Amino acid sequence: MTTSAIAVSGLRKAYGDKTVLDGIDLDVGAGTIFSLLGPNGAGKTTTVNVLTTLMKADGGTVRVAGHDIATEAKAVRAAIGVTGQFAAVDELLTGQENLQLMVDLKGGGNRVVTALLERFDLVESARKPVSTYSGGMRRKLDLAMTLVGNPRIIFLDEPTTGLDPRSRRTMWTIVRELVAEGATIFLTTQYLEEADQLADRIAVLDQGRLVAQGTPDELKRRIPGTHVRLRFGTAAELDTAARIITDSTRDDDALTLRVPGDGGTKSLRSLLDRLDEYSISAEGFSVHTPDLDDVFLALTGHTTEVVAK
Known part of the structure; x- marks a missing residue:
């Protein structure tokens, strides 16, 4: 049986009178790709922030890599890598310097930097300032920096937003390779095709509540229309x-x-x-047959904020 990399029960989070997460239950199998879908404002980024210890929950229990996020936050952080919605790179530094900075913080050596530059096809631009990088190159560098320290669980919060189709598919290939090597991916996305292509399981989040979970095919079968x-x-x-x-x-x-x-x-x-x-x-x-766009429309009543490309 697949063990749980992330186990969430009754997760709640509110900002004042506004409930953002209303009793979320999730189970993410180790070595799989789990995708959290939802329109803007559904609570996807809040979920990621809580699971990665960047924000405290108001209720519920969460275990990441077997560790309780409330009492073992340091152990959780040692096991995970996080790539946010916007590339967290220093534009004044070169690509190589950005990677070296992460190696200095997390431990490693020059071989780690060289290997990551080669893996993400950034060798030729390694000594150029990141300010000269395209959007796709920045996202690749950001993910490369996330991999320093070999995290077992990787959180990708809308990693391909704003990328052209070619760069997006390059990122898909990298994600598949990471899982093949044993990593677990927790992916939030606004692209329905992305979830359909990558995810082993999908959860649909709407207004702070999970309205459906299952494999892409299971979700499609719930919707009539073939x-x-x-x-x-x-x-x-x-x-x-x-x-x-x-x-x-x-x-x-x-x-x-x-x-x-x-x-x-x-x-x-x-x-x-x-x-x-x-x-x-x-x-x-x-x-x-119905696609994820049909599923999303049936479950949430709208599709305009999630892109079906």
């Missing part, structure tokens, strides 16, 4: 097909018919056989 989309060559064929398949929804502009179903081969074969009985042939068809 259907087959048939595309026809003429309006006459669309008319005939719509009369035959009475539970369908037509789109006259696109000459398509949307037919509810489970997406399985048996139901698809039955649908095509039915068309064949009436000598109707679709030019094309595709099976559509």
